[in-house]
Amino acid sequence: MWRLRLLVTLTLAGTALLTLPLPSQQARRNRSVEIAAIPQAQAPTSTLPPQIPPSTSTEEAPGLTVVLDPAHGGADYGARGPTGIAESDVVLDFARTARIALEAQRLRVLLTREGNQDPSFDSRSAMINGLRNAVFVSLHVSSSGPVGTARAYYYVFPSDLTTANPAALAANAPGQTSPPPTSAPPITARTSLIEWDHAQRSSVDSSRKLATLAQTELLRRFKGSPGTPIAAPVRQLRTIAAPAIAIELSSIDVTDAKRLDQMTQPLAEAIGRAVAEFHYPLNTPAAPSSGGR
Numbered sequence: 001m002w003r004l005r006l007l008v009t010l011t012l013a014g015t016a017l018l019t020l021p022l023p024s025q026q027a028r029r030n031r032s033v034e035i036a037a038i039p040q041a042q043a044p045t046s047t048l049p050p051q052i053p054p055s056t057s058t059e060e061a062p063g064l065t066v067v068l069d070p071a072h073g074g075a076d077y078g079a080r081g082p083t084g085i086a087e088s089d090v091v092l093d094f095a096r097t098a099r100i101a102l103e104a105q106r107l108r109v110l111l112t113r114e115g116n117q118d119p120s121f122d123s124r125s126a127m128i129n130g131l132r133n134a135v136f137v138s139l140h141v142s143s144s145g146p147v148g149t150a151r152a153y154y155y156v157f158p159s160d161l162t163t164a165n166p167a168a169l170a171a172n173a174p175g176q177t178s179p180p181p182t183s184a185p186p187i188t189a190r191t192s193l194i195e196w197d198h199a200q201r202s203s204v205d206s207s208r209k210l211a212t213l214a215q216t217e218l219l220r221r222f223k224g225s226p227g228t229p230i231a232a233p234v235r236q237l238r239t240i241a242a243p244a245i246a247i248e249l250s251s252i253d254v255t256d257a258k259r260l261d262q263m264t265q266p267l268a269e270a271i272g273r274a275v276a277e278f279h280y281p282l283n284t285p286a287a288p289s290s291g292g293r
């Protein structure tokens with residue numbers, strides 16, 4: 001029954017995302033992370049909000065799957081460097097290298113795109129929401145910031161901003177907040193279903209933990225990076241019902257592409273180490289709270 005409902009959910013969500021706009025040039029200039037905000041009016045809407053079942057099954061659990069998300073793609077190049085280098089190409093290279101490192105750890109790895117496609121936010125989320133034991137890592141390159149540094153992000157719902165780190169939000173994520181979802185509470189004890197648009201609600205704590213581990217590993221490899229991850233309403237992460245983070249490297253604004261190439265392997269190692277440290281102490285997915293807000 002859940003399987004059928006999930007299929008219906010994914011179909012609804014995928015259809016809705018066909019209307020989503022691409023990030024504008026202006027938005028990219030104003031963001032340290034140009035992860036597109038989605039206008040609330042264009043978010044998946046329905047009188048029956050899409051829902052997905054939480055991954056709480058005690059059935060035989062497969063090994064951990066890491067879903068790597070090279071952001072952007074297709075006509076959405078993301079940020080552009082002075083030499084014409086496109087963020088969408090750079091992050092695809094990052095993801096391919098990270099896949100090799102993760103597979104060497106005997107982890108299953110999926111990429112949200114294998115080439116120059118541009119899956120919708122929800123299509124990317126759907127890849128992991130159908131899995132029972134997985135984490136999601138979205139990869140970006142900023143258009144500004146100190147070259148050679150990296151930041152990890154975890155999702156914070158706009159309604160929870162007062163409990164997040166307001167200083168970090170103000171300093172690092174101006175203009176990139178997405179409107180809060182306005183649909184019904186995310187989790188209902190009666191049905192044990194998690195609403196699509198609030199999917200990350202069930203994984204906020206684990207995502208923060210993964211982001212913290214990732215930031216620690218990034219700092220070890222990229223001096224000048226912050227010591228703690230950043231809480232921000234990164235649109236892609238909101239609809240993921242699993243531990244999910246975004247990593248953003250600085251920056252696309254380099255005249256020598258080798259500066260970014262040199263970050264590829266250390267980034268892969270940082271992701272591999274963080275995922276390993278996250279996974280082995282936490283093999284059992286946390287049960288979702290029944291007291292949704």
Ligand SMILES: [Zn+2]
Nearest residue numbers: 034071078140
């Ligand atoms: Zn980006």
